[in-house]
Amino acid sequence: MEKFKKLNSPAVPVAIADIDTDQIIPARFLKATSREGFGENVFRDWRYDKNGELVQDFPLNDSKYSGKILVAEKNFGCGSSREHAAWAITDYGFKVVVSSFFADIFKGNALNNGLLPVQVSEAFLTKVFSAIQKDPQTALEVDLENQTITLVATGEKEQFEINEYKKECMINGYDDIDYLINQKTEIENYESKAVKFW
């Protein structure tokens, strides 16, 4: 997994609530057997119209926006557990998603792929959206070690929460599988003691 410490970047705003993983990557693109290449179809049905033409004013297609941070309204990543959603977002080039609320499974999948979910207050999210509206290239700074997100232009900042262990994993590029396979003895001990009827 790629390491993450700090990022300073403009952001792409998608001011929609309850963005489900079917929008992030529609089911018809889940037929691949590798993790790569999903970025091409991220938000496919919002980026392209029914004739396959680019929807010019969708923020990912709008040349005034750029950067490695995606900003969305609350309940981002709800619905299906498909990790392809996290793969699609990272493959497209995003490193951070900012929202006021993440769906549980998506949040876990993001963290397992070096994509940092930054949960901010509704008030701060509103500030971020209006700052980008005023200046589409305004920069956000995301500092994982200090758990802060800052609107660089004004210096307004907010702390965000992240599980201490997951933070270490992100900073060092470790993943859970590394940790779990080192616990085999204890897992076998558990198996020998557990009462099972199956």
Place this chain on the structure above:
Amino acid sequence: MGKTLFDKVWDAHVVKHAPGGLDILYIDKHLIHEVTSPQAFKEIENRGLEIFRTQNMVATPDHNVPTLDQHLPIKDALSKFQVDTLTENCEKHNVNLFGLGHPFQGIVHVIGPELGLTLPGMTMVCGDSHTSTHGAFGSIAFGIGTSQVAQVMASQCVLLQKPKKMRITIDGELSKGVEAKDIILYVIAQLTAAGGTGHFIEYAGSAITSLSMEERMTICNMSIEMGARGGMIAPDEVTFDYVKDREFAPKGEQLKEAITYWKSLKTDASAQFDTEHTFDANNITPMVTYGTNPGMGIGVKESIPNSNGNAASFDKSLNYMGFKKGQEIIGTPVNYVFIGSCTNSRIEDLRKVASFIKGKKKAANVNALIVPGSKQVEKQAKEEGLDKILEAAGFQLREPGCSACLAMNEDKVPAGEYCISTSNRNFEGRQGPGARTILASPLMAAAVAIEGKIVDVRNYLN
């Protein structure tokens, strides 16, 4: 302080507490399918690891499979490759596979329970969010991402923070024409699509305990649609009766011992929940959704509200659906009906539909697809003669799979068309690009198929 049902099962599966307040949770049963497993097999191989406990795994293809001519090679090259990859991976790693054509093949959340693979007190995972279905047995069952699928393959464990606990109590009696699907659509409409986030739910109350196992599965299945990781119901005599004699369930003395243990899986009177909600079953009517998330539901006789959460998202949603604020939904012409999915494709669902449409004909404008959840459901439906009733009414009875619930195969709803669907998600494009999904119960779907427009099924029942 006493323990909840969830605490009892969770605590019995903690291998140890890990850093950061996480638990290493042991997984008893790992179900896999063709879409979310290939990358996990690849990861295991790339790291030079072996599957730790192949005997705890069961595989079946369901998401991608065609529902016609399953005995022939799959026409879609990518789908074929994915299904073939599952077969190859299972052969290579010695995983028990119920492949296409096998009498046990079907939607993973239908076959688990019907084969007795799903049992009370277990922990179960699958790379699929509707794994919550299995919680109906009093098991902790939840969906995971592919990285976690690889973790379970490598260690039979996941690393998780214990979720918060929510109890949803529904007392009272359901009116005629109101089904388990209506209960859960009603609850999600009350609590919103994010109302359960961070929680594991226990469903309780007389309206829940009076349900059959299949109806309980419908309830637990949709827990994820309010953001909850899973939902569970305390096992009781209904559960034990369902489990006994199933293919892989314990038998004889072992079953007796198991039942003694399973009877202890109840929330203690002194146990505390982080969140509690109570609803009255008498207030629930046949439900339909009008928007693009499962929280956007109303009673069929109600009008579409003027607002619901974020204004821009609400407008976008209504615009996609072709509905207006304040509009009545009843009478909306519907050309597509889909009865199937891990929510409602079991034998009781098919029986209800067949009994409603017996001697009737679908409306001329309607294309009605009915997709059984498994080969066993399909076989039983035929043995009971339901196929004849469905065919006589103009329904197409297909072969099992996820089908038009997520439209990964050929079963798609055309752009702009309304589809009344017994599935679980009404997201934009879920049933095909531009398709407009209206979620409802099997009984409502049957009534709509006959009338060709949205009607209140209660008007057709004696």
